[in-house]
Amino acid sequence: MENKLIKLLQEEISGKKVLILGFGREGKLNLEVVARSGGVSELAIADQNEINIEEVTEIAGDRKSVV
Numbered sequence: 001m002e003n004k005l006i007k008l009l010q011e012e013i014s015g016k017k018v019l020i021l022g023f024g025r026e027g028k029l030n031l032e033v034v035a036r037s038g039g040v041s042e043l044a045i046a047d048q049n050e051i052n053i054e055e056v057t058e059i060a061g062d063r064k065s066v067v
Helices: 002-013 025-037 053-060
Strands: 017-021 042-046
Touching: 002 025, 017 025, 025 042, 025 053
Parallel strands: 017 042
Antiparallel strands: none
């Protein structure tokens, strides 16, 4: 079931810009899911607090599209 959901998400976001609002528990989980599905043209994260880029790359991997 999980692979089917990832595939559906990939079809929906492929080639698009994705913005994750908030980088708490849910934002980090969203980043993980989006990174697994792949195919986004750009990925940005917005949060009121400073975002630790090492934590982002640890979750998403070393991707040039993470802004």
